[in-house]
Amino acid sequence: MEIKEIFDTMVYGPAPESAAPAVDYLESHNRTFDLFINGEWTKPNSKQYMESHNPANKELLAKFAEADEKDVDKAVKAAKEALPKWAALSGFERAKYLYAIARQIQKHSRLFAVLETLDNGKPIRETRDIDIPIVVRHFYHHAGWAKLRDTELRDYKEVGVIGQIIPWNFPLMMLAWKVAPALAMGNTVVLKPAEYTSLTALLFAEICEKVGLPKGVFNIVTGKGTVAGTALVNHKDVNKVAFTGSTNVGKIIRREIAGSGKKISLELGGKSPFIVFEDADIDSAIEGIVDAIWFNQGQVCCAGSRLLVQESIAEKFYAKLKDRMLNLRVGNPMDKAIDMGAIVDEAQFKTIDKLVKLGISEGCEIYQAKNAVPKNGFFYPPTLFTDVSTSATIAQEEIFGPVLVAMTFRSHNEAVALANNSRYGLAASVWTENINLALDVAPKIKAGMVWINCTNQMDASAGFGGYRESGFGREGGKEGLYEYVKLKIEDEFSSKPTVPKAVKTKSEKKSKSILEDIDRTSKLYIGGKQARPDGGYSLNVMNAFGEYIGEVSEGNRKDIRNAVEAAHAEKSWAGMTGHTRAQVLYYIAENLAIRSEEFAERIMEMTNQSLESAEEEVEKSIERIYTYAAFADKYDGQAHSTVQRMVTLAMPEAVGVMGIVCPDENPLLGFISTVIPAIAMGNNVVVIPSEKHPFSATDFYQILETSDVPGGTVNIVTGHKDELAKEMAKHYNIDGIWYFGTKEGCKDIEFLAADSMKRTWLNFGKYRNWLDNAQGEGEEFLRHATEIKNIWIPYGA
Ligand code: NDP
Numbered sequence: 001m002e003i004k005e006i007f008d009t010m011v012y013g014p015a016p017e018s019a020a021p022a023v024d025y026l027e028s029h030n031r032t033f034d035l036f037i038n039g040e041w042t043k044p045n046s047k048q049y050m051e052s053h054n055p056a057n058k059e060l061l062a063k064f065a066e067a068d069e070k071d072v073d074k075a076v077k078a079a080k081e082a083l084p085k086w087a088a089l090s091g092f093e094r095a096k097y098l099y100a101i102a103r104q105i106q107k108h109s110r111l112f113a114v115l116e117t118l119d120n121g122k123p124i125r126e127t128r129d130i131d132i133p134i135v136v137r138h139f140y141h142h143a144g145w146a147k148l149r150d151t152e153l154r155d156y157k158e159v160g161v162i163g164q165i166i167p168w169n170f171p172l173m174m175l176a177w178k179v180a181p182a183l184a185m186g187n188t189v190v191l192k193p194a195e196y197t198s199l200t201a202l203l204f205a206e207i208c209e210k211v212g213l214p215k216g217v218f219n220i221v222t223g224k225g226t227v228a229g230t231a232l233v234n235h236k237d238v239n240k241v242a243f244t245g246s247t248n249v250g251k252i253i254r255r256e257i258a259g260s261g262k263k264i265s266l267e268l269g270g271k272s273p274f275i276v277f278e279d280a281d282i283d284s285a286i287e288g289i290v291d292a293i294w295f296n297q298g299q300v301c302c303a304g305s306r307l308l309v310q311e312s313i314a315e316k317f318y319a320k321l322k323d324r325m326l327n328l329r330v331g332n333p334m335d336k337a338i339d340m341g342a343i344v345d346e347a348q349f350k351t352i353d354k355l356v357k358l359g360i361s362e363g364c365e366i367y368q369a370k371n372a373v374p375k376n377g378f379f380y381p382p383t384l385f386t387d388v389s390t391s392a393t394i395a396q397e398e399i400f401g402p403v404l405v406a407m408t409f410r411s412h413n414e415a416v417a418l419a420n421n422s423r424y425g426l427a428a429s430v431w432t433e434n435i436n437l438a439l440d441v442a443p444k445i446k447a448g449m450v451w452i453n454c455t456n457q458m459d460a461s462a463g464f465g466g467y468r469e470s471g472f473g474r475e476g477g478k479e480g481l482y483e484y485v486k487l488k489i490e491d492e493f494s495s496k497p498t499v500p501k502a503v504k505t506k507s508e509k510k511s512k513s514i515l516e517d518i519d520r521t522s523k524l525y526i527g528g529k530q531a532r533p534d535g536g537y538s539l540n541v542m543n544a545f546g547e548y549i550g551e552v553s554e555g556n557r558k559d560i561r562n563a564v565e566a567a568h569a570e571k572s573w574a575g576m577t578g579h580t581r582a583q584v585l586y587y588i589a590e591n592l593a594i595r596s597e598e599f600a601e602r603i604m605e606m607t608n609q610s611l612e613s614a615e616e617e618v619e620k621s622i623e624r625i626y627t628y629a630a631f632a633d634k635y636d637g638q639a640h641s642t643v644q645r646m647v648t649l650a651m652p653e654a655v656g657v658m659g660i661v662c663p664d665e666n667p668l669l670g671f672i673s674t675v676i677p678a679i680a681m682g683n684n685v686v687v688i689p690s691e692k693h694p695f696s697a698t699d700f701y702q703i704l705e706t707s708d709v710p711g712g713t714v715n716i717v718t719g720h721k722d723e724l725a726k727e728m729a730k731h732y733n734i735d736g737i738w739y740f741g742t743k744e745g746c747k748d749i750e751f752l753a754a755d756s757m758k759r760t761w762l763n764f765g766k767y768r769n770w771l772d773n774a775q776g777e778g779e780e781f782l783r784h785a786t787e788i789k790n791i792w793i794p795y796g797a
Contacts, residue, residue: 017335017336021111026062031062035065035222036202037074037075038074042065044067045068046071050065052199055196055377057376068227071228072231076163076235078219079217086186086187091148094184094186095143098140101139102139102143105139106136108203112200116171117334119171121343124338126296131173134173134458137643138176138180141180143184149485155489156486157487160240163190163192163232163242164192165233165244167194169344171194171197175201177244177476185484188217189219198220233257241253241257241262241264241265243265243267247469250268254750254753255750258751258754259744259747264473266472267470268757269400269424270426271306271395271424272428273429274288274304274305275430276309276431276432278312280453282316291455300456301426302427302458304428304429306395307405308409309406310415314408318406321384325384329372331374344378349380351400352401352402355397355399359393362393364388365386365387365388367383369382383402419445425446425447427450428447442791447470448474448789450790452794457648459476472759493766495765498665502609503608522694527569529711532553534555534559534562539691541606544606552694564657570684578632582629582630585628585680587708588625590707592621602667602695606692607693621672624777627777635779645796646795648791654681655787658734660678660686661728663740663763664721671690671696677785678785679709681785685714685715686715687716688728700716725741725749729748734758735759743764761784
């Protein structure tokens with residue numbers, strides 16, 4: 001073609017990247033890779049090897065080992081053995097290794113980029129300019145955190161052996177997001193890459209060898225998720241599981257390790273809204289969509305796959321979008337001028353196509369830019385659906401392909417409602433030239449990341465992760481580090497509850513005097529009112545010597561449901577400033593102080609402890625309320641220092657409606673220590689008080705009523721603790737649950753909470769000394785009472 005002709009047509013010439021270095025690399029390994037265990041390349045027990053193909057041309061790239069349970073066991077043993085020495089290194093020493101890894105990846109970045117593109121099918125432009133630079137950035141950033149751990153996280157220590165399972169959409173990037181913070185915090189790792197894309201992880205293992213990372217600190221078991229993945233998740237010596245992938249597998253893993261005490265973080269799917277208001281800069285928004293849904297062929301968990309456009313501009317917007325789609329170039333991912341490469345595998349291609357056909361059959365209007373989509377590999381054309389109803393499958397299910405589903409809205413309230421009409425909550429993009437509108441909408445969207453006039457922003461210094469069925473936990477930023485550490489004080493938790501000594505004579509005398517003129521059956525407390533239980537039954541309450549002291553209502557599933565409804569109906573508490581909430585909490589403390597004698601007597605009556613220790617419990621409860629009144633306006637966010645020109649605001653937000661199952665020890669203090677931090681952060685709560693000693697909570701109704709706590713912020717359902725707790729764990733409208741009880745109870749809660757993917761925080765049969773401030777209060781409680789939302793706002797030139 002002549003230059004003049006090119007100017008006339010403006011067609012692109014081919015600009016292929018050479019595959020030679022990657023091909024040479026594969027050849028140098030005879031295109032066959034073993035497992036990386038304890039710093040050695042190890043043949044798999046099964047002697048089986050799986051194949052990795054280039055999805056752009058279906059050619060065989062390499063074979064890699066298929067690990068089984070025995071290999072996983074070997075790898076976990078190696079990681080366990082390596083742990084003490086690695087954890088004992090100074091932060092500075094660990095930082096040097098992470099820095100060396102960052103430098104080596106940087107040095108070999110082109111090889112990594114080419115290999116990733118061959119294995120995954122994504123354009124070289126993306127692996128070269130986005131994936132690998134983000135990987136390098138992650139190791140640099142976390143080299144810094146390794147150095148700073150001992151000062152900035154001085155109360156914390158490593159978790160232990162971490163089992164990590166990653167997907168195929170950003171193979172090396174997902175490895176970096178998991179491995180860098182884990183190693184920085186002093187943990188050792190066994191990683192299972194996705195079977196479609198194991199090659200860059202194996203090259204990464206060679207980098208670890210090159211920098212002299214101690215043997216066993218990092219191990220790779222390639223193979224099938226259902227074999228190697230399952231074995232890793234369930235291995236008894238794995239202390240934490242970190243998973244990124246589908247919501248279904250996330251739920252399986254959650255259930256499998258329920259009650260084991262293993263830490264878990266899940267980064268799952270999404271159906272993220274991309275909201276365009278009528279005053280948006282339309283051309284920028286169109287380019288935003290290209291990045292949101294056609295980046296990495298739409299195989300992105302945070303892809304802006306649901307386009308919500310204000311009705312007044314919808315037609316014009318769709319027309320421009322269709323024009324732009326015609327200009328997207330789909331083809332050989334090794335071509336530097338290609339916009340979209342190949343789908344990772346035939347199976348994923350078929351999944352996408354099936355959902356697209358379903359969309360057509362459900363009456364949605366399809367538009368596909370089919371021009372020049374190659375036939376040989378797994379190439380899927382950019383696809384747009386309009387006329388989509390909110391209930392259509394394609395509006396609700398994650399397609400994980402280059403398919404955009406569009407809907408319109410009229411008012412900004414409707415935009416928020418549509419945005420939140422999803423079981424997921426990973427990310428959202430908001431496009432408007434009106435900063436007030438953008439900043440009004442951002443906090444209302446249930447998502448871990450909100451991008452204002454931008455999309456798909458991610459950086460090592462900012463947390464990434466979701467709400468709801470998008471999983472829990474954060475990766476990146478200081479918030480991400482907490483996934484890989486635990487409080488040193490946890491080692492001091494006891495395996496038995498500390499129960500104050502019962503003193504017979506004194507308590508008998510006291511209990512009689514207090515019982516003289518009270519109604520012995522206390523009611524439930526729902527929506528700010530005392531309520532009779534749905535079943536009409538009550539439970540006897542006994543003291544420490546098994547003597548009858550009164551009755552409480554026996555709540556059931558319907559009472560929990562009513563309490564959850566009341567908690568959702570209360571809208572004012574979360575919107576109050578921390579300052580206002582603090583005043584209410586101080587008021588609660590003041591009212592409790594006025595009645596401290598009565599509360600102490602009640603504790604004595606239930607537990608038969610001495611007056612001194614009952615008084616100490618009340619005094620400590622008042623102090624604890626002060627702690628969280630103090631924190632209410634001080635547990636604030638951060639502006640992260642990301643590499644983009646953005647202000648990235650990490651905002652702690654209330655989890656929403658939380659279920660709180662109180663400990664049995666310390667009837668008043670246990671209730672206060674769990675309920676008050678949750679409401680201090682703006683949550684509304686449904687509380688199941690101690691089953692054994694419920695009266696401190698039921699007496700508290702009056703304190704709540706006289707302290708300006710809105711009706712519906714604290715709801716209390718008494719009854720059989722574990723039965724009610726299970727109802728809460730199953731309830732779809734409870735966003736998080738704290739449980740302090742038995743080991744078996746913990747297992748049930750984690751198992752049942754998997755369905756709705758609610759966040760859980762449990763004691764795993766370990767007991768705190770609630771009277772000790774180091775164990776009974778602190779930021780840990782606030783962290784579990786909040787979600788961090790990162791709001792990205794363009795800033796500067
Ligand atoms: P999966 O969730 O199945 O795979 C993710 C990782 O988990 C892989 O390493 C996989 O291994 C492993 N795995 C699979 N089953 C188990 C198990 N029972 N126990 C432990 N590990 C397991 O995702 P798919 O690859 O099947 O993709 C399916 C859908 O998942 C996509 O269409 C997309 O909707 C979603 N997805 C979401 C991602 C995200 O980033 N949120 C990433 C990838 C997919 P193996 O490779 O052997 O299957």
